Amino acid sequence: MSISVQGISKNFKGRRKGESDNQVLKDVSFEIEEGQFVCLLGPSGCGKTTTLTIVAGFQKPTEGIIEVNGNVVTKPGPDRAFMFQNYALFPWLKVGENIEYPMKKMKVPKEERKKKLKELLEMAQLTKYENYYIHEISGGMKQRVALLRALACDPKVLLMDEPLGAVDFQMRQLLQRQLEDILGQKKTTSLMVTHDVDESVYLSDRVIVMSRDHGKILEDLKIDLPRPRDRTNPQYHAYVDQLTEILKSALSGGVYTQEDKDIMEFIQGVESAKKPAGDTAGATA
Template sequence: MELKVEGISKNFKNDTSVQTVLKNLIFSVREGQFVTLLGPSGCGKTTLLTIIAGFQAASGGRILINGRQVTRPGPDRGFVFQNYALFPWMTVRDNILYPMRQRKVPAKDREKRLEELLTMAQLEGKEKLFPHQLSGGMKQRVAFIRALAGRPEVLLMDEPLGAVDMQMRQSLQDDLEALWLKDKTTVVMVTHDVDEAIYLSDRVIVMSAHEGKIVDDIYINLHRPRDRKENEYNKLKELVSEALQVATGRRADSTEAANNPYLATLGGEATTV
């Protein structure tokens, strides 16, 4: 599987002006990679994610998944929303089965996949509950495995932990990582949290406030599970924070970050587009 973002631009027009949110974005994502889009509010992260999902059209360029151009939503892409977006009238079981029914997965295979996912998310015995009967953490796990249920080629996540409090956030990051490691689906995630990006990602793409330009594309080659107290972790966190300062306009130039020797030794490959 390969996801290609080829020259994506997005303009919003009104009666008097045109606002360019994204301009000529180019990058690709390899199979099994966990890639995070990081940047200031309004930089176009979520807009780009919804274009990849097929929820809205680009003004220019194209999205390719395994060489197929994205023109609309499809079962090859799962989506996890910030507010869970579970169907409140459905039980946990029916929420998870829904995408499999949409894909016309045979009943026997649906039941087997359901059992696998409930076990993976440690939700056995919760399948008859409704969303309002679940904690925030449980809702997030249900939303995640529902997105995985139809075996999408790419999982898209828009601030998946944005709706929980800070105390729960790090615990859910561990849950999210554990679930992803078991399934190894290709992931593109949007976040505004530097620590979350470093903790979860194989790669962090930092986008600028102006036209969503790519300021840095940083590879995070740290062993899992990651230790926030490690020197290497904190040096990468500093590196990404510097790139984010460039993205917000607080620093004039990303040259220092791009030439940082820790990129080669800690981040591995890096490219600036």
């Protein structure tokens, strides 16, 4: 299924007396083709999650429309699954029951449910954990369970809000490979929010960079590399560098939040790694 974001704006009402509205998005448009993986990248507060939740149908745009496969989105639907950063798994249910939950809600017959569950558990190498409770499995496994639950009803569109934000570096790379593998097999159209430049290059067919200027799109970059992506390919690094430069310009309006600080540290790390030995001058960003 394709996604078409057409001229969306979003205003949030001021909460205090006399406080003006906050126009987070203004006339934001982009298209995602069926089966594409697109990342939304940008500084904290630029409206990435707001865009994602409007596509999900959790909230309405003030102006503009979203179409999924040509149908205007007015509310959440089973064609679009949403994956949250904090997993949002049910601790009172076992792994298998968590994955089965959306199928039960959709009244999928028991036999079909069990067959699907088996298939999903095998795909993510979690078969032997089917009867474990959520607190009995690791963070990386929780993430995979959350992904399987999101995929249980075969959504045509998967929307993810920093789904790998809570796991460590090594597990993150492993999950990126699995995510790519699973979504590649299913040809799911995917839109993911991240602030990790490397992750966006590793996973995406396209990376859309938003700015704090009402979500204005600074860049819509096609990542033209074979899959699975090879992190040692010089072209891979060229994309990381290009996006890093664009992010730097997105932050030129100021560093306000911890996420901004993290991004700046990343940018400075990249720059100092590029400097010849002996050059100790700091990055100029």
